[in-house]
Amino acid sequence: xxxxxxxxxxxxxxxxxxxxxxxxxxxxxxxxxxxxxxxxxxxxxxxxxxxxxxxxxxxxxxxxxxxxxxxxxxxxxxxxxxxxxxxxxxxxxxxxxxxxxxxxxxxxxxxxxxxxxxxxxxxxxxxxxxxxxxxxxxxxxxxxxxxxxxxxxxxxxxxxxxxxxxxxxxxxxxxxxxxxxxxxxxxxxxxxxxxxxxxxxxxxxxxxxxxxxxxxxxxxxxxxxxxxxxxxxxxxxxxxxxxxxxxxxxxxxxxxxxxxxxxxxxxxxxxxxxxxxxxxxxxxxxxxxxxxxxxxxxxxx
Numbered sequence: 001x002x003x004x005x006x007x008x009x010x011x012x013x014x015x016x017x018x019x020x021x022x023x024x025x026x027x028x029x030x031x032x033x034x035x036x037x038x039x040x041x042x043x044x045x046x047x048x049x050x051x052x053x054x055x056x057x058x059x060x061x062x063x064x065x066x067x068x069x070x071x072x073x074x075x076x077x078x079x080x081x082x083x084x085x086x087x088x089x090x091x092x093x094x095x096x097x098x099x100x101x102x103x104x105x106x107x108x109x110x111x112x113x114x115x116x117x118x119x120x121x122x123x124x125x126x127x128x129x130x131x132x133x134x135x136x137x138x139x140x141x142x143x144x145x146x147x148x149x150x151x152x153x154x155x156x157x158x159x160x161x162x163x164x165x166x167x168x169x170x171x172x173x174x175x176x177x178x179x180x181x182x183x184x185x186x187x188x189x190x191x192x193x194x195x196x197x198x199x200x201x202x203x204x205x206x207x208x209x210x211x212x213x214x215x216x217x218x219x220x221x222x223x224x225x226x227x228x229x230x231x232x233x234x235x236x237x238x239x240x241x242x243x244x245x246x247x248x249x250x251x252x253x254x255x256x257x258x259x260x261x262x263x264x265x266x267x268x269x270x271x272x273x274x275x276x277x278x279x280x281x282x283x284x285x286x287x288x289x290x291x292x293x294x295x296x297x298x299x300x301x
Contacts, residue, residue: 018081019081019082020163021159021160021162021163021164022163024077024081024082024155024159025155025156025159025160027077027081028073028074028077028155029073031072031073031076031077032069032070032073035068035069035072035073036069039065039068039069042065043065048061048062048065049062054135055132055135055136055139055140055238056132056134056135056136057135058134058135058138058139059134059135059138060134060138062138063138063139063142063143066143066147067142067143067146067147070146070147070150070151071146071150074086074089074150074154074155077155087211088154088158088207088211088212088213088214089154089213089214093212093214094214097210097212097214097215097218098214098215098217098218099218100215100218101214101215101216101217101218101219101220101221101222102218102219102221102222103218103222104215104218104219104222105218105219105220105221105222105223105226106222106223106225106226108219108223108270108271108274109222109223109226109227109231109261110226111270112261112264112266112267112270112271113231113233113261115266115270116248116254116255116261116264116266119250119254119266120249120250121248121249121250121254121255121264121266122231122233122246122248122255122261123246123247123248123249124244124245124246125245125246125247126244126245127243127244127245128232128241128242128243128244128245131229131241131242131243132241133229136225136228136229136240137221137225137229140221140224140225140228140229140235140238141221141222141224141225142221144220144221144224145216145217145218145220145221145224146217148177148180148220149203149207149213149216149217149220150213152173152176152177152200152203152204153173153203153204153207153213153216154207154213156169156172156173156176157169157170157172157173157204157207157208158207160172160173161208161289162289162292163291163292164291164292165288165289165290165291165292165294166208166282166287166288166289167288168291169204169289170200170201170204170205170208173200173204174196174197174200174201174204175196175200176200177195177196177199177200177203178192178193178194178195178196178197178199178200179192179196181195181236181237184236184237184238184259185237185238185239185258186234186237186257186258186259186260187236187237187259188257188259188263190263191236191237191256191257191259191262191263194256194262194263194264194267194268195236195262195263197268197271197272198262198267198268198271198272198275199220199223199262199271201271201272201275202271202274202275202278203216203219203220205275205278205279205282206219206278208278208282208287208288209278209281209282209285209287224236227240227260227261227262228240228242229241229242229243230242230243230244231243231244231246232244232245232246233246233248233260233261234258234259234260235260235262236259236260236262237258237259237260248261253265254266
C-alpha cells in the first residue's frame with residue numbers, strides 16, 4: 001500500500017495553520033533566521049574570523065557555526081511542531097546510512113569522470129602533494145551535505161510531499177535547489193537547470209525511497225568531495241585543487257565549462273539513469289504520495 005506521511009490533527013485553527021505544510025516551512029525558516037542571528041552574536045563575541053574565508057582556512061569550529069542553525073531549526077520543528085521523533089536522522093542509522101550514501105555518491109561521480117575520460121574530455125596532468133583536505137571536506141562535504149539536504153529534502157521536499165504529493169515535491173524542491181546555484185561563480189541558466197535535473201531530482205527520490213537524510217547527506221558530501229579534492233574539478237563553479245592535477249578539453253556541453261562537470265550532459269545522463277532507478281523502486285513499492293485532497297477524497301469514499 002502507498003506510504004502516506006503522518007497527518008497531524010487538532011481542533012485548534014491556529015495550531016492547524018501552524019502545523020500545515022506551509023506553516024511548518026515558514027516556521028523553519030523563521031527559526032533558522034533567529035538561531036542564525038543568536039549564533040552570529042556568539043561567533044562575533046568569540047572574535048572568530050569575519051568575512052569570506054578560503055576553504056583551506058575553515059576549521060571544525062567555524063564549520064559548526066555554519067551548520068548549527070539548520071540542524072537546530074530542523075530539530076525544533078520536528079520535535080515541537082510536528083511532535084515526533086526525528087526518524088530521518090535517527091542516531092542508530094547514522095553510520096550505516098552515511099557509509100551507504102558516501103559510497104553511492106563517490107561511485108556515481110566516478111562514473112561521470114570515467115565517462116568524461118573515455119570521451120577524452122577529462123585529462124590527468126599529474127598529482128598534487130599539498131592538497132588541503134580538511135577545509136574543503138568541511139565546506140563542500142559536511143557543510144553543503146548537511147545544510148542543503150536539511151533544507152532541500154528534509155524541509156522542502158518532505159513537507160511539500162505531504163500536501164501536494166511526491167511529483168510536485170520533486171519538481172518544486174529540484175527547481176529551488178537548482179535556482180540556489182545560479183548565484184555561484186561561473187553559473188549559467190543551463191548549469192542551474194542541470195543541477196536541478198541531475199541532483200535535485202536524484203536526491204529527492206533518494207530521500208523518498210530511503211526516508212533517511214543520512215543517506216542524502218552522505219551522497220551529497222561524497223559527490224562534492226570526490227569532484228573537487230579528489231579529481232580536481234570545479235565544484236558548482238568553485239575552482240578546486242585536487243589530488244589529481246587535471247584539466248578539461250572539449251566543448252562546454254561535454255565538459256561543463258568553467259562551472260564544472262555538473263553542467264555536463266554526461267553528468268545529466270548518468271544521474272538521470274540513477275534517478276530512473278530510484279523512481280522504479282518507488283513505483284514498485286507503490287510509495288508515491290498523491291496530493292492531500294485526493295487522499296481525503298479516497299478516505300471519504
